Amino acid sequence: MTLIQLLSVAEHLNFRHAANALGVTQSSVSTRIKALEETLGIVLFERRHRGVRLTEAGRRFVAEVSGWIEQIDHAVRTAGAISDGTVxxxxxxxxxxxxxxxxxxxxxxxxxxxxxxxxxxxxxxxxxxxxxxxxxxxxxxxxxxxxxxxxxxxxxxxSEALVIALPAAHPLVRLESLAWTDFVAENFLVRQGGAGPQVLEHIVRRVAEHGRSLRLHRRDVGRDTLMHMVAAGEGITLTHEAGSYVPFPGVVFRPIDDENEQAxxxxxxxxxxxxxxxxxxxxxxxxxxxxxxxxxxAQTMPSLLPVETPGHHETGGVPL
CATH class of the missing domain: 3.40.190.10 (Periplasmic binding protein-like II)
Incomplete structure (x- = not known):
């Protein structure tokens, strides 16, 4: 509080005006400034009949204090922004x-x-x-x-549907959708990293359900490189729906009719x-x-949409 009063006096160069601006008594401001000067062992203000004037030491001290106050204010605002999750x-x-x-x-x-x-x-x-x-x-x-x-x-x-990624030249591409029986005997490519372990587990289960031996190659590559390998005809792979929204040269994505699980x-x-x-x-x-x-x-339950009947009008949306 004393430093705030110091800055106010330095701004107004008058104890009474500074006190009015702060909403405190003039005697309170004068007493605190005097105590600060005694503590520091320096005179900050020259007292005059109609006000005060900063001494050279006072000007230097006020300049330093102003910098500290700005840094503290910045620190407080930064901490507040971080605590609010905005920075x-x-x-x-x-x-x-x-x-x-x-x-x-x-x-x-x-x-x-x-x-x-x-x-x-x-x-x-x-x-x-x-x-x-x-x-x-x-x-x-x-x-x-x-x-x-x-x-x-x-x-x-x-959740996202699972889709199969095929080379553009693969014979199965002519079909708009596929079943696991169509490609269960194909050579599968699976990444070692990323979602590779989960994809591998799913493929193993599906191939076993159809009584076939798994043909698999695990590759320590990223998704783009894996898709390049599919495009080159080295095998096929399983991916999720969002991954199929990004076109990849030489690769065609197809839904799987009998796949009832989602990622x-x-x-x-x-x-x-x-x-x-x-x-x-x-x-x-x-x-x-x-x-x-x-x-x-709303898209999959059209029977629940409001139906207007004589003498009755639904005003709400889809009942849930």
Missing amino acids: GRLAIGLHGSIATGFLADLRRRYSADHPAIEQSIIEGPSSHTLAMIRDGKLDVAFIINVADVPDCHSRHLW RFSAVWSPHNRSPALRNLLDLATRMSRMDGLTIQ
Whole structure:
């Protein structure tokens, strides 16, 4: 408080005017300034009949104090912005395409709402991203078909259909949709990293259900390189729907008629992470997930749409 009074007196060069501006008594301001001068052992103001004037030492001291006050004010405002989740950084782990689909929409909307939050993207297999979550090196990871992680929180957000990726020259491309029996004997290509382990597990189950021997090659490559290999005719691969939205030269994506499972994507984070920026991201993701669920329900349940009957008019939306 004393430093604030000091700056007010330095601005008004009058104890009474400074006191009026601060809403305190003139004697209070005068007493505090006098006590500060005695503590410092220097005279800050020359007292005059109609006001005061800063001494040379007083001018230097006020200049330094003003700088301190500005730094403290900046620090307070910065800390407040970080605590509100409007400024800061989010480290996000994933192992799939971020170009399209739910995650791409989520990142775009979050950036629009929180432009001062830097999104740092780290790609890797589930085991790696989960380890980084536990070590505090990642704020959140978006993982496919994750089981319950005992020491982490998780929340299912969205699901995507599984599709098959074929070389453009493959005979099966002439069919608009396929069944597992059409390609179960093909040579499958699977990544070692990313969602590769989950994809491999699913392919193994489907091939075993059809009584066939698995023909598989695991490759330690990224998604783009894997698709290049598919385009070159080295094999086929399984991917999720959002991955098929990005055209890839020489690769054709087809739905699978008898595939009744979907790729389930969940957010995983540490229970010890109290980041407001993370909380805002999860809140937005949850709202988007609920809206997607309502849209899908409205599209797949036309019988629930309001029906107008004589003497009765529905005013609400789709009953849930």
